[in-house]
Amino acid sequence: MKKSILLLLSILCIFSCKTTKNYTSITLSSKASLVTKKTQLKSKKNWHLKDIETDTLPGISLNRSYATILKNKRGKDIIIAVIDTEVDIHHKDLQNTIWVNESEIPNNGIDDDKNGYIDDVYGWNFLGNKKGENNRFINFEYTRILKQTSKDFKNLTPKDAVLKNEKKLQLHNRAKEAYDKRMQIDSAGKANYDKLYTLYFEAKNKIYPYLKERVFNQKSVDSLKKLKPEGINDFHFFIWSDCLKNNINDALVTKYRDNANERINKMLNLAYNDRSIQGDNENDISDTDYGNNNVSGNIDFLEHGTKMAGIIANITKNTTIKIMPIAISAYGDENDKDIALAIRYAVDNNAKVINMSFGKEFSTHKKWVDDAIKYAEKNNVLIVSSAGNFGNNLNIESHYYPNDRGEKDSNISDNFLLIGASTYTLNKKLKAKNSNYGNIDVDLFAPGTNIFTTNTQNRNTFSGGTSSAAAITSGVAALLYAYYPSLNASQIKSILMNSGIAYTIPVSTPEKDDKSKLTPFNQLSKSGKILNAYNAFIMAEKITK
Template identity: 45%
Template sequence: MLNISCEKKQDFISISKQSFSQKKKTNLSVEEKQAWYLKDIVIDTIPGISLRRAKDSLLIDKKGQKVIIAVLDSKIDTNHERLKDYIWKNSKETPNNGIDDDKNSYIDDVNGWNFLGNKKGENTNYTSYEYTRILKKYAHLFKDKEEVDIAPKDSLLFNLYTRAKNTYDKRMKYAKSQLRYANMLLKNRKNLEKGLLKYFPNNNYTKKDLDSLQKIYPNDKELHRYTLIYTNFMQSKYSQKSMELGKLKAQERIDKLLSLSYNERKLIGDDLEDINDTNYGNNIVNDYLDLFVHATEVSSVITSFKLDNIKIMPITVFTNGEVTDKDLALAIRYAVDNGAKVINMSFGKSLSLHEDWVQEAFKYAEKHNVLLMSSAGNEYLNLNEISKNYPTDIGKNGKEVSDNFLLIGGTSQKLTKNLVYYYSNYGNKHVDIFAPGENLYVAFPNNKYEYDSGTSLSSATVAGVAALLYSYYPNLTVSQIKNIIINSGVKYDVDVEIRVGREKKLVPFSSLSKSGSIVNAFNALLMAEKIANQ
């Protein structure tokens, strides 16, 4: 393992155990907090991806080629100040003329495509969970059956159905408990407000007013209880609006996402079981922004790289619920056919009805030299102990079907045992590499910004690095790009804390992914230069 000093800018960055213990920075400035994931471990003592170092030392006077990153996600704020200059424009399509000018079968797809709508411009905001779909499809065969009742030829399907049923029952139980909880909170709030009308007839008061009541009536224990509880309700997460939204989400989860009678494709109008039924969707990729923020967040991580030659292609496949394999497979093909070199899919699910459709799309992307990536997930699970997590390039025989897919875990800015993002999934059989994903300063719709966390942001970070490589080394193959990203990461020789059930334990960071490292743009560019010149 090489150690690097600030003067040796052309050596790979690596961190030994000794140097690791010396490189801890706890008090970050506002600028460092907002851009920590772009920083350098040697120069800044922050475990970012060394993007700024790469741009300042390796990309000066170099001009990259245009690279399109397809973001397969929710609706996106294409007018956000941080995104608008980076949104892909289909130059072959005349806006809103109702004609398929480029003859790609998608009418007026000027900025991308929405697979969750119909030709009338109507869009759905709810899709089923995958386990709900599986129950709908196979209940007529397996409902109330035991394993002894199943013919050997149906055993794999029965196993899928059983796993779906177990997951479904747990989620339905949880949804009902959340609905009861939301109703309880709303009822308690209403009762407390009713009790406080005696003191505030106009129902208008602040925390300071409530504190004053306790001083005015020091012996009124009931009043003290009311004011103490209601003070909690004055927090934003317990506001009337937040609790009503929580109730709505729980109710919609029961009525739609988990409902065995809900027809998720009624509005869209296609046959979900027919991959060749492709005449659906519309070009509306940027509505319902108050409900959907995910794609805006994810895309803003990519645009924070500030590379003018990178464009974002918005493709809507994700809403409340889980992505269908059909939409995902067709979205990948759409992205490839329209020039994307990188496809980011910051979502996942535990079951898949048509994984073959998706994996055929993976192979189609590989054939066209396109790299795909997805987030490992935020359930602090060891994916080694799970049969599969979708989307995946692992086929039914346990081997990779293509060499163009990366699964990304999340890290923090903390050079401590908490280097791994607390909720990140992990596992050296499935997770390829880690990338920053905790407390990233990201865009929210309507020109807003917030800090947020999740492996979705980690995946987007790697998408940006992949685009960087494609831009400056366009002759590299997708397999080379993938392996450069994996093999050029910075290894941290340190034990980190992970959750195992209800327990916590320390394990080597190197044991949590195939690469045992964090993605690094500086190293990746150095390795790409070396390979390109061989």
């Protein structure tokens, strides 16, 4: 786009001038390909905040930023919308960062701010209804497609099907292929988890009566085994020893079985209406009277949103940035209608960054999402999304959504970033193994391995994948908005892409016919770089002078 070209020229011009702060950008010299440098990973916790020069870790140099450029500065209040699963808004590490809609009086049953969402004090859940019920399992997108297209091509010969609608037939066939592959995998999974459930409780029912007065651990099970009680065989002991070793308990075994069954019964069931709880027409974007304000109702079951919120909160901990939870994700694929309405909700409620750490292989209403992305651009809102964890080259496997790809590979807007995941290893494993890549759709990479964050119910954990990489990028984008409020979404996107660090290390990009293929890291995305906050702030300083 013309404005992007002009911005880049201005950056190059300004970047050649001496900065009043005398901060020097981080660059890699020709001799410092760093393949030979040993990374100093003493702890996985917060490695992604460290610096390639001072710590020899390919992090985002955020600690260095806070110690120098941002020291003694105060940023403007900024809202980040996290469009994801529900979020544990009461987590001790999140409760002070959650957005509050001060225009809404809590729990009075009135839409006080007249935005169409009653009592949306902490955000909105598009997976629910006014009774407070929320979906936990929803269709895969290819399931939704087959529910529509199967009716169109029922009882038609292949020739007649092509004549009726060749484009729709191609979509149908692609969806059917993905559906059949998933059905095969999940049917086998269901059989395995049903079997585990049966064997687990059969063994427990045999062993437990002998140990109910004692601590149920490996030592007591081993002691009982020596006594060779009647009716208990070695296989019962083997099952229980293995479960104890892997911390598998009643609740986990039941959860595994139930989830495996629900994948078949709901996510892949062509007869299941996954909008039955919402009660809306999923093919009518104007039908918006659904959802509820319960953004934490299923956090014992859906943890992803809490993890992403924690990553962002850790990036922005020295500021007054607030997180707005918007739930559209459950087990299954996000609905395009919910995605589009969630983006518009975020924009209308003054979010400046929207984090969307999700993706899917099909899109039934891409235009709705495209229009929402353009609406965000019009209102100076940056959208950051994850590139996906299939290990695919998106230049070839181009079906991944949401994206900002228009006709002939042009971009529909200049406010959308697609983020791949990198690791802390400066070798062929620098690209996270499962991260998608490709210099047509993927804009930038960011750390996405062993990222320390929050988990539900006041726990903490490590997270990974392109979801985490997108959340880290969203956090840095929010800091740019906070400390340099004159910047617009297009400028921030350009800064993040142009200020990263380019690594030329050959990394593993296996393909079907070449499992050992290596590709220079800087060819995996449009920018060829890994996010670097320190460089981004230097660039922002120069642009805003």
